[in-house]
Amino acid sequence: MSFPWAKPYEPTHPLMQWLDQKLPLPRFVYNATGGGYPVPRNLNFFWNFGVLNGMALVIQIVTGLVLAMHYAANSGIAFNSVEHIMRDVNAGWLIRYVHMNGASLFFTSVYIHMFRGLYYGSYKAPREMAWLMGLVILLLLMATAFMGYVLPWGQMSFWGAKVITGLFSAIPLVGEPIRTWLLGGYAPDNATLNRFFALHYLLPFVIAAVVVLHIWAIHIPGSNNPIGVDVKGPQDTVPFHPFYTAKDGFSVAVVLTLFAALVLFFPNALGHPDNYVPANPLSTPAHIVPEWYFWPFYAILRAFTVDFILPAKLLGVLAMFTSIFLLFFLPWLDTSPVRSGTYRPLFRKFFWFGLVPCVFVLGYCGGAPAEQPYIVISQIAAIYYFAHFLIILPIIARIEKPLPLPTSITASVLCVPDASPDAVDAQRRK
Structure with missing residues (x-):
């Protein structure tokens, strides 16, 4: 977005002037994050989670690079190589715990960032592309996290890989070949670890590239704001630096403090005990469950228990993937001209008392055993989840005042x- 009142970049040092002529990288950074990029003056702390997402991505890439130097992607020694990192590598325990819990930090920040976008209408025109790029980042992040969870080669890693890749076999005709291609065979083994390790190493850099596109897509129309009103002039904006860099810095300090407390005092609180047992293809865990950030989607998958036209397993797989891909069409499902939920009383009620509790219920049921009453509860919550986006939201857009x-x-x-x-x-x- 063009801001004629933005302060232009004017280097004063001879070296910076020469660099600006030959490779205008400082000018690019200034226009993207400095005084050359005015932002709405009313942004609240929910807008800080974009920077927190970037911080989490950097943490994961840096710690992942160090871990990759010591990890062995071989089913015979993968578990022992992780133990070697924990016991023998200098500060290996810290690096591994930061990387392991960093995934939870990343997903927590991403989910809050998404709910902020849903409530304040950041998916509406003219910011549809920024929303779509954000969903692409989510899909890449989920794939990266799943493959990373398999690498320690504990019991939950092995059986998680077996169960999740087995879902593809429910797809007619092409499902079984896809599953075999993913695993590199008919069961998780050396080929699986090699493939997953290579992709887990590569995908964070792909995420970083899509993040650049996401930021670019935001800068073209300018940032959204809590009231959803377009910027009218210079009186509506302040320079990103120093106003929001200071605000983001405060949030980064608070989150890093809490994250350090988690890593140093409760490093295994979000892990599963079975994953500290070496993988055993002959011993199935009593309760196979993915990491907590996949629980809502896992609950939707398990909500289908009866064949209806299609097999229940295939219905569950389709519903799980549809629950994510449905968000790609959100800019066109919600046709209300008002962006912010602050000025949409009916939308606000269904958001806070419908969608948000629904997602938390799905998350709870996804982590619970596959038995009653959790299955029935997850079925009801899954029905509401799809109804909210496909039925309730379009109706609200038409009748709401x-x-x-x-x-x-x-x-x-x-x-x-x-x-x-x-x-x-x-x-x-x-």
């Missing part, structure tokens, strides 16, 4: 009906 929108961002911030420059100056003098 939104609240009056502020005339501008400044009018909302200063609580004045008139946001002209003269009125803003008068308010500031008061």
Whole structure:
């Protein structure tokens, strides 16, 4: 987005002037994150999770590179190589725990970032591409996390790989060849570890590339804001630096403090005890469950227990993937002209008392045993999840009467009906 009132980049040092002529990288960074990129002045702390996502990605890439130097992708020694990292490598235990819990940090930040986008309408025009790029990042992140979970080659790693890849066999005709190709054979083994390790190493860099596209797609129309009103002029914006770099820095410090407490005092709290037992193809765990960030989708998968036209297993697989791909069509399912849920009273009720509890219920049921009453509860929650996006949201967009929108961002911030420059100056003098 073009901001004519943005302060242009003007290097003063001779070296920076020469670099700006030959390779204008400092100018690019300045325009992307500095005074050359004004942002709405009313962004709240929910907008800090974009930076936290980037921080989590950097943590995962750096720690992953170190772990890759000591890991052996061989079914005979993979588990022992992880133990070698924990016991013999200098600070290996810390690096491994940071990487292991960093995945949870990443998913937590991504999910909050997504719910913020859902509530404040960041998926609506003109920011559809930014939303779509974000969903691509989510899919790549889920694939990376699944493959990484297999690498320690514990009991849950082995059986998780066997169960999840076995889902593809439910697809008629092409399912079994896809499963065999993923595993490199008919069961998880050396070929599986080699493939998963190679992809787990590669995909974070692909995610980083898509993140660049995601940020680019945001910068073209400009950032959304809590009231969903477009920027009207320079009085509605502040430079990203130093205002939001300071705010983001505070959030990074708080999150890193909490993350350090988790890693140092409760490093195994989010792990599964069975994954500290070497993989044994002849001993099936009593309760096979993926990592917590997959639980809502796992609950949808298990919600289908009866054949209806198609086999129940295939219905579950289709529903699980559809629950994610459905979000790609959200910009066209919600046709309301108002972006922010703050000014949509009916949407707000269904969001906070319908969708959010539904996702938490699915998450709880996904981590629970595959028995009653969890199956029935997950079936009800899955029905509501799809109904919310396919039925409720389109109906709300048609019948809802939104609240009056502020005339501008400044009018909302200063609580004045008139946001002209003269009125803003008068308010500031008061």
